[in-house]
Amino acid sequence: MSTTGPEPKPAHDEPQHSWGNMSDAHWSRARRDKNTEALEYYRQRSRAPGVAGGGEARNFYCMQCDGVIPHDFRGEHCPHCQAELDERIKRYFNWVEINEPPASDFKALLPIALAGLVVLALVAVGLFFWWRA
Numbered sequence: 001m002s003t004t005g006p007e008p009k010p011a012h013d014e015p016q017h018s019w020g021n022m023s024d025a026h027w028s029r030a031r032r033d034k035n036t037e038a039l040e041y042y043r044q045r046s047r048a049p050g051v052a053g054g055g056e057a058r059n060f061y062c063m064q065c066d067g068v069i070p071h072d073f074r075g076e077h078c079p080h081c082q083a084e085l086d087e088r089i090k091r092y093f094n095w096v097e098i099n100e101p102p103a104s105d106f107k108a109l110l111p112i113a114l115a116g117l118v119v120l121a122l123v124a125v126g127l128f129f130w131w132r133a
């Protein structure tokens, strides 16, 4: 019997070798045709304006054209497609940040402020009558 022929295929319950020539079970081959939708999405983003230039360490992306926008960019419109930019919403590479400014505390603090004013007025009236007596 020759020893140069192909090795017998391992049974299913036998663990695959992680050394030697890459077989079709290697992840880069076994997953070759998977996630095509995600891969196409990233290929599309790679063609967006400014992406080939590399951008900077921190930059964000246009919601409309996926173009790179410098992080310190000050302007109301995308430099690539002129889409309107909302300064509260920033799209980073794989997440979107929405900064919602907190609502005013005025209504919540109003009763406390009024109670303080009432106490102050009572003290003033009390001092007034104490001073006159």
Ligand SMILES: [Zn+2]
Binding pocket: 062, 063, 064, 065, 066, 067, 078, 079, 080, 081, 082, 083
């Ligand atoms: Zn744009």
